[in-house]
Amino acid sequence: MGSFRFLHAADLHLDSPLRGLTRHEGLPFAQIRDATRRALDNLVDLAIAEQVAFIVIAGDLYDGSWKDASTGLYMARALGRLLQHDIQIYLLQGNHDAASIITRDLPLPPGVKRFGSRKPETFEIAELSVALHGQSFANRHVDRDMTPNYPSPVPGYFNIGVLHTSLNGYSEHETYAPCTIETLLAKGYDYWALGHVHERAVQGDGPHIVFPGVLQGRHIRETGPKGATLVEVTDGAVSSLRHVPCDVVRWARLSVDCTGLEQESDLQDAISVALRQAVDDHAEERLLVARLELHGATPLHAQLNARPGALRETAQQLAAMIAGQPAIEKLVLNTTPPRQPAAHVSASQNANPNAEDDDIAALVNAALADPELLATLEAELGGFLSTLPLADSPDQEDSLLACARAQDWRALLTPAGDALLARLTSNEHAS
Ligand SMILES: [Mn+2]
Structure with a gap:
């Protein structure tokens, strides 16, 4: 047995709409709207650069039915680039792109395999001794554990289970195809390629149970680096697991301590420092979109609260004068006056x-x-x-x-x- 690499991604939500963002003035909407497409391009570039043997996408390629034919065509072009580099593609449908939800779909030429939704299906790659087991969502809501029907591992193969699931205990996400780590481990597979939970998570250190997280953060609740998991397999075992960012827009919540600040210029300095730090930490070539959360007891409290719109505009201007030109999603005033109200x-x-x-x-x-x-x-x-x-x-x-x-x-x-x-x-x- 030799070694090979594969890429595990999930939750691409291609062309996801900008829900709730349009009321925030001054944001570069076009750049944000385009982010899921450019992140997909980065995923394809990564697969080609790393010469992966195949890619697994564990559900929610789309955010729902395509907004128009261009969504499908964009995905087709991305998959086409992978095929031209002899990278095989394994797709699974999740709650957002369940068979019953998608009204139009891509054709599946040789090299593109999609797990059926009636029962678990197994695809084997004989030359790599790899078996992939998975079942797509037929409907948006799957409230039962799908894993009991998953087949036993193929002996002597590297077995990958592909599943869209909320696992259990992720309160931020609706419950879909719930299951436990114990039942996943009991299957005896070598790697579980999961999707649905948008935070990256790696469970256990035996057989790897991995949520790569969303490919591109889409709003302020999806902060930090987003991308895919690059897996290296040597002699039938995972030898390395690496999360590689693919995002082009990075969301961050920045806490600005205003305690004791007396002059507005001091506050402006504090905002600039926080933004500059965040750009250094996160942005590189990306657009940083930040929510500024001001807190602490300050004599400026009353004056800031009297004109929050003016402060937001000032913050946007400060941001525009910083290298990388981060954007301000929102400015939240949680400051307090120096004197506290009665108990x-x-x-x-x-x-x-x-x-x-x-x-x-x-x-x-x-x-x-x-x-x-x-x-x-x-x-x-x-x-x-x-x-x-x-x-x-x-x-x-x-x-x-x-x-x-x-x-x-x-x-x-x-x-x-x-x-x-x-x-x-x-x-x-x-x-
Ligand atoms: Mn999902």
Whole structure:
């Protein structure tokens, strides 16, 4: 037995639409929309450069029915390049491209094999002593374990199981063809080429159970390097396993610590540093698309929250002036004011009290910093308050009225903000 290489990919989702992205202004949509096609080209280039014997694609080549004939033609060209280099192709249909979903399909010339959906099918490559076992999805929803019907390994061969599955315990993914690592191991195969889970994962260190992950990240939940797994087999055993990036657009969530930043220029520097670092870490020739998440207690909090759109534009301009020109998907403000809201407020039963806290605190802070508002309060309330025939008493010293009479607007507005927040987040007002 000699040695050979093969490539394992899954979840290409060719021509996947830009769901939810179009509302983010200033993104290079054309480049992002084209990314799944260019990643497919990179996959083909990789297969040719590494002189792999064959490629296995474990489901979800497409995101659903083709958007038009050009999706099928693009895939045909990619597969055609592989065939011209004598690279055999093994395809499996997953939940996104199940037999019942795809209304049009590619012809299957010699060299392209697709696993049937009625029962598991085995393809043998005699000259390499390789057997591939797999079953495509007939329908979108497969809620049973498909592995019991998979055949026993071919003796003396390197056996590969091909399966589109959520395995179990991947809560981010809907349950499809669930199975356990134990049942996969019990089959006695040498390698499980899985698809469906978009995060790359390698299970166990005996027979390899591998999710290569999505070929190209498509949104901010698919961050980090994306690509395919290059497997080398020597004398019937896996001798090396390498994940090779194929993506052309890389998604990243960047956390920017704003704690104690006092000047907007300091914040701009922090954003530039975070972006530059991410480009160095990730981008190379790729487009980096970043979500900036600002956090920490800063005196800038109120001012940032008052004009989040302006900050986003500034961040985009900063990004445009950095080598590699990363794009900003979104800017999320999770900063807090230096002074925290009163404890009873955060104990309220709101489902997401922090966002409310921050908004109200920002309003109150903005009000306190507004000399015009303070002057108005004094003018409108001052005269009225002085006519009130109320005697000061010791237990009224901290009351709102006492604060007003003393023209201590800060002391007045702070509990007013807290009271407003308590009202807004009270369940009694939910109707
Ligand atoms: Mn899938």
